Amino acid sequence: MEAEKSTDPKVVSSEIQDLLLDTPDVEAFLSELARHSASVLGSPDNEMLCGVTLLRHGSAGTVASSSERALKLDELQYRFAEGPCLTACKEGIQVHIPDLEKDKAWPEYGHAARENGVRSILALPIPLVDGTSRAGLNIYSEQPNTFDEAAVQRASDYAQQASKGLRLAIMIAQHSETAANLRAAMESRTVIDVATGIIVAQNRCTQAEALDVLKKASSNRNIKLRDIAAAVVESAGGGAIQSHFS
Structure with missing residues (x-):
């Protein structure tokens, strides 16, 4: 045995x-x-x-x-x-x-x-x-x-x-x-920041005003803020945004 x-x-x-x-x-x-x-x-x-x-x-x-x-x-x-x-x-x-x-x-x-x-x-x-x-x-x-x-x-x-x-x-x-959630949050933050910059350049407004434009579009269309921002970047010819962090 x-x-x-x-x-x-x-x-x-x-x-x-x-x-x-x-x-x-x-x-x-x-x-x-x-x-x-x-x-x-x-x-x-x-x-x-x-x-x-x-x-x-x-x-x-x-x-x-x-x-x-x-x-x-x-x-x-x-x-x-x-x-x-x-x-x-x-x-x-x-x-x-x-x-x-x-x-x-x-x-x-x-x-x-x-x-x-x-x-x-x-x-x-x-x-x-x-x-x-x-x-x-x-x-x-x-x-x-x-x-x-x-x-x-x-x-x-x-x-x-x-x-x-x-x-x-x-x-x-x-x-x-936690790491996955942090990565997702940072990726969202990156694309929102880029979209905000595009709106500032296009409309000669402040960063706060540009962010407000994104938020209103998100609310009116019932679409996530990150997705609205990604659409803005894509329409400006920016393509997909890559976040670089470790």
């Missing part, structure tokens, strides 16, 4: 760091993290299905899953708006269901999960430093009573280490989004 993969904090931390460095973007990292979770926590004779739920601004979604089946199991909870993983995320507590045949906490979800071949579930909160987000690691097994005390501890230790990589991934995604 294949040896049980290590959940030693140093080993897991190193492996997750390698995942983060070796994947091209945050989305790819999260997918690899889910597959890594399933590999580390499962065994050849007991496959695990893993998903990572992110709860942000009251809305829950799976940001990564080890397989399509794992994703479906997560989405069942969102459909019923109840389940162990949602509870783990919202309340920051560990939720363990040894056998869905005997569990009565979430009858609708439990019945649907059993129909999809699941018998035991372990849901673990993933600590995040982002005050607006909560996350959880969802682990599903086809076998009942999969998670004994040792297995629960292994999974809990793993989730603690995985949280570090997840926090970093979220930070990277937020910085990338």
Whole structure:
């Protein structure tokens, strides 16, 4: 039988760091993290299905899953708006269901999960430093009573280490989004400035008056200010405006 993969904090931390460095973007990292979770926590004779739920601004979604089946199991909870993983995320507590045949906490979800071949579930909160987000690691097994005390501890230790990589991934995604928004804002500002200059030259007016002309045209035509400015530049033969910044 294949040896049980290590959940030693140093080993897991190193492996997750390698995942983060070796994947091209945050989305790819999260997918690899889910597959890594399933590999580390499962065994050849007991496959695990893993998903990572992110709860942000009251809305829950799976940001990564080890397989399509794992994703479906997560989405069942969102459909019923109840389940162990949602509870783990919202309340920051560990939720363990040894056998869905005997569990009565979430009858609708439990019945649907059993129909999809699941018998035991372990849901673990993933600590995040982002005050607006909560996350959880969802682990599903086809076998009942999969998670004994040792297995629960292994999974809990793993989730603690995985949280570090997840926090970093979220930070990277937020910085990338901020950078993209800044770039878009700067591009808009550039074309508006050029259009304003053209109007100043054509009408011998002030910069403030030229900008007012653009704003009135934008309002009257119900077209974005940037698009009005781009049309002015194009009509003057300026072509597409390129913003140069790093």
